[in-house]
Amino acid sequence: LVARFWDATGGTVRVGGVDVSTVDPETLLRDYAIVFQDVLLFDDTVMGNIRLGRRDATDAEVLAAARAANCDEFVSRMPQGYDTKIGENGSKLSGGERQRISIARALLKDAPIVLLDEATASLDVENETKVQSALSRLLAGKTVIVIAHRMRTVEAAxxxxxxxxxxxxxxxxxxxxxxxxxxxxxxxxxxxxxxxxxx
Structure with missing residues (x-):
């Protein structure tokens, strides 16, 4: 509702006092970085997938976002590093690795509002800890809306x-x-x- 994927059928949803139904969805989404449970990745390189967060980003900016999202740990084991193709929807990656690429993308976008939709729900405890560490960097100084069933995700809300x-x-x-x-x-x-x- 807050990102206008659907519109409210009753009442109003306001962001900064503005009724979101009065804002064009494309304009509204410029202010959002979204991390979903099911990450959408493309059969492209790690670098290319992260750069979707901001297409005009420099290589240095993409790499800085990747490091902040704890991607270096697994990318360093890949044959071509950040230039490695990851397969259709990231088929060559684990769930935690896919999620960290999604977080790197959101970090690169640097939007003022972050939506986390069950961002850690499909992860084991070890991967969840790594992803939570990356999320803490993403969320600093932002307005954050979290949808979660795992209580660890909302402990600091x-x-x-x-x-x-x-x-x-x-x-x-x-x-x-x-x-x-x-x-x-x-x-x-x-x-x-x-x-x-x-x-």
Missing amino acids: DKVVVLKDGQVAEQGSPEQLKARGGEFARMVALQRETETWQL
Whole structure:
């Protein structure tokens, strides 16, 4: 809704006080960097895929974004480094590697608003930690909207809105919601138990 992939059928969605339905979607998206759960990559080089964030970026800017997104670690093992073709939709990469390229792309765009749509949902704990480290660089000084089922992803949020059965169940800071012992606190406890069991 906030990026106008769909328009609200009731009420209004405002960004900076402006009703987004009054802004052309293409104009609106210039101010957004989006990291989806399912990353869209092309049968191009690592460099080419990252440069989609900002087509006029210099090689140095692309490489700086890649380093900030922790891409060097896996790209250094590739036969042609950043000039290696990654296959259709990144078929030669792991989920965590694909996600870090997506984050590098978003870093390169350097938009004031970042949307994270289940950005770590499909990752194992080790890859999630690497991606979270890259995300922390992306999110510095930005307005961030996070859609997540993993509570680790929203631990540092200023405000959490918990949706249940299509309704707002509760909202507040993570600490307030944990103290209330409601739906958010239940999900945090449940996920901690699951992570402990997996270890």
